[in-house]
Amino acid sequence: MNTADLTCFQLSISDHIAHLVLSRPEAMNTMGPAFWHELDQVLEQLHQGGQARVLLVSSTGKHFSAGMALEVFGGAIQMDDASPEGRAAIADLLAALQATFTRLETLRIPVVVAIQGGCVGGAVDMVTAACIRYATQDAFFCVQEINIGMVADVGTLQRLPKLVQLAVVKELAYTGRRMPAARAREVGLVNEVFDTPEACLAAALQCAREIAAKPPVAIWGSKQVIHYAREHSVEDSLRQMGWVQAAIWSNAHVREAVTAMKQQRAGQFPPLAELTPFTERD
Secondary structure, eight states: OOGGGOSSEEEEEETTEEEEEEOOGGGTTOBOHHHHHHHHHHHHHHHHOSSOSEEEEEEOSSOSBOOBOGGGGGTTSOOOOSSHHHHHHHHHHHHHHHHHHHHHHTOSSOEEEEEOSEEETHHHHHHTTSSEEEEETTOEEEOGGGGGTSOOOSSHHHHGGGTSOHHHHHHHHHHOOEEEHHHHHHHTSOSEEESSHHHHHHHHHHHHHHHHTSOHHHHHHHHHHHHHHHHSOHHHHHHHHHHHHHHHOOHHHHHHHHHHHHHTSOOOOOOOOOOOOGGGOO
């Protein structure tokens, strides 16, 4: 994908860190059709490539994102509730939107998010699919969907219970209240809170640098194991752990990591292999 063609984002890759910036502050970085199309393509590009070892997502302007653009419901997304056929189509439409944030969650590399100001509606769906969340002290989180007469439907109610207590999820989902950053840190939704957007982004970038310095395949394995353990028993997860470790173990990587620590230098590790879709092979 030609990054020059992006209208909702800016994408750069430097020092093995992909930095994706929501770049429509005049529209509070709301999520219209172009947002979903471009995010899906960027994530596919990053997933297939081996250049980036971590994805950092940040935003511009006063708010991280105000979520789905309200005008979308009257135009780009047609919700036909007049027939069973129309209502069935709603499920398929939602599945496509859900798949984009699932792509973010299952990306081969970790995802770190820096959040400032409002993180509303669909933006909560988005950041709950990330691995690590940093926020500014003025940030707030709002399950906005209930305030406009609907159920949050693109991942918040499925992923948030994996991150915070169920009673907290219910409070947010039922009331549509704003949860301030301090409370979000308290309940475990965000890792750290910072005074300014600059400090927040700097911390997120430092975290990304630390991740990028590790063997990419070991980071890949760690993400696979953590996500599997979230949904399975300890017994099953330990068994899967053995399979993953056996599949990716490298004496060379361990030696290089230990040597680099002793010599106080950056380790040198091979990237993840680039992926070529089966349909694109000769």
